[in-house]
Amino acid sequence: MVLNIALLIVTHLVIPIGFLIWLWQAQFESKFNWLINLLMVLLYSLFFFLNGRWDWLSYYLRFLLPIVFVIAVYKSFIKANSLPVYPPKTFKNYLELGISAFVVMLFIASLKGYFFTGSSIDLSFPLKNSLYYVAHGGNSPIINYHNTHPTQQYALDIIKLNVLGARANGLYPRSLTDYAIFGETLYSPCDGTIANLVNDLPNLVPGESDRKNLAGNHILLKCKGADILMAHLLKGSITSQVGSLVKSGDAIAKIGNSGNTSEPHLHIHARKANTGKSILDGEGLPITFDGKFLVRNSVLFPR
Template sequence: MSRCSPVTSGAARPGAYRRIVAIVAGGAALLLAAAGVPATARTAGPAGVEILETGVLAAPRPVPGSDDRTHLVYEVVLRNVSADPVHLDRVEVQEPDRTEPVAVYDSRAIERVLLDPEARTFSRTLAPGKSGSLLLDVTVAAGARVPARLSHRFEVSGAAERTVRGAATEVDRREPLRLSPPLRGDGFAVYGCCRPPFVHRLALMEFDGHTFAAQRYAIDFVQTDGGVGSYTGDQDRNENYFIFGEGVRAVADGKVLAMRDGVRANTPQKLPPRTGPGDLTGNFVIQDLGGGAYALYAHMQAGSVRVKPGDRLTRGQALGLVGNSGNSTEAHLHFHVVDSPGLPLGVAGDSVPYTFDHFRIQNRIAGLDSEPEAPVRVAAPPAPDRTGRYPLTGDVIEFR
């Protein structure tokens, strides 16, 4: 995950937002490629010809978002096992014993969410032998009943025009973690989950034969000036970025498992020269939150990390300062929670959903999913305070 802001103090730079998207890049991750899909079920076409393998990477776990909807965020992994291209024309997310689908993706929507993990591009067509991942975000109104199980109905053409079913999954009904904010202040723009433009969900990784979406709920925090700018003056100076030097705080009680300090800062808006797995997180802290959850705070300033392995942290304790180290192109804090510490990087585990105790939506940045990007500030919702919610991409928030 490096952070390349969609906007600057002046005009937006078309294409910059999508160009740099994940803390793990290059040789650090083996993207699904030819590895098959998890929990597979095969679907056959006419005359018993097999068409697709289908599976779900991890059971969705409900998380309440800042839009006052409950989000089920998960990946349906598909592999074309036929000899011909397969085109996905329609996907229905279904609940057993319910007539109407929970959600529907038409061909246009599929074009935006079916990821080719090798090319990191989107298309609704799977070539023979190729895999793809549907990056789904199914929502229900806040307070509404959340399905206990989901299944999927695929209308396909190409190898055969037919309807196939698969990728059944339980819904993990555990509550998300409730955390304190990792920052204090206002103007923090959120680049995280859950819909296009995808910031971190492209980073599907394989380690030791297991596939993870460690950054499903990861957030990059940058700080704005009340509009859409993240710095003032010369963009090549880290100290000109509003968030540079902001204090990073522990989101909960828990022990430090790993940390690193001493990695030099990058020159902003330039791709860092380091590409090895050990370089990606820069200066970081990994914290055990208990209950099988582990927090990663990444890209901090050299010389600022105040904790060491074995230290027992208290909620709100100072950890260090926001910087621009590791695989980063702009000062920001990368934060995520996973179900395995994944030492030394903190990315070899599946993403765990979380909410923050309280934040206020100051405004939103719209236009991030247009082509080219056209970011613009829009007003906050009429009731801007949020308690026990996950902030969504485009929110500009205040942490008290």
């Protein structure tokens, strides 16, 4: 865990800010060389700005990157202004151009996660009155670790941000109440019928997980031709029975830490109705919340 956090700090802050300071200080052969290097630094910083896990450090720290970028571009532009436009035609310059073209293509490919094809289901966001953050969501494994699983391709893991813009007090605390989302009320995302539920599994200490009961305490809700799974709920918090009708916005449970989970969060995904034998099988369906397709680093304050 210490290694993961160190890696997070290095990739999200140390490397991009190091690159930006380098851009600021470096001497280039021509305006063309300057532009290519500027593009590379921009793409690296933008990649982590878009795809990084900012809830582990602070969501607000993310905005340090564009601020440093603007200063570095301005400072380096002043120096580059007096350079010739084109560089000498050397092997090194052709190589730099080739590498840049390749990196641009990789970056464009990484944007696939922001789009989906085919039909989707529109739901109401199932949490209210706080600042929520999408930790995993979108249509690419870069921003959504569920994406390689056919049923959970469009699953989302949602957490709540505290006043410092982090998901917890501390980096990986053992106490459940240190996680901002723990105990928050879950509201029904649609008018539907409860098709299945489990309500008696223990609330686990972060770091422990239950590999036998993957979804933990959960609700499977039928609505709009889909089955919606909401997982890792608080023990004993589900107030409905199997067969109960619920309205969109009804309080139905609380967020816990049960099942195969690393820490308190809401897991939600949808599948086409009746396409799976178990609750975790079936044909995955993209979800939009109030018309929006949410991806990692989406934040919202629903009322």
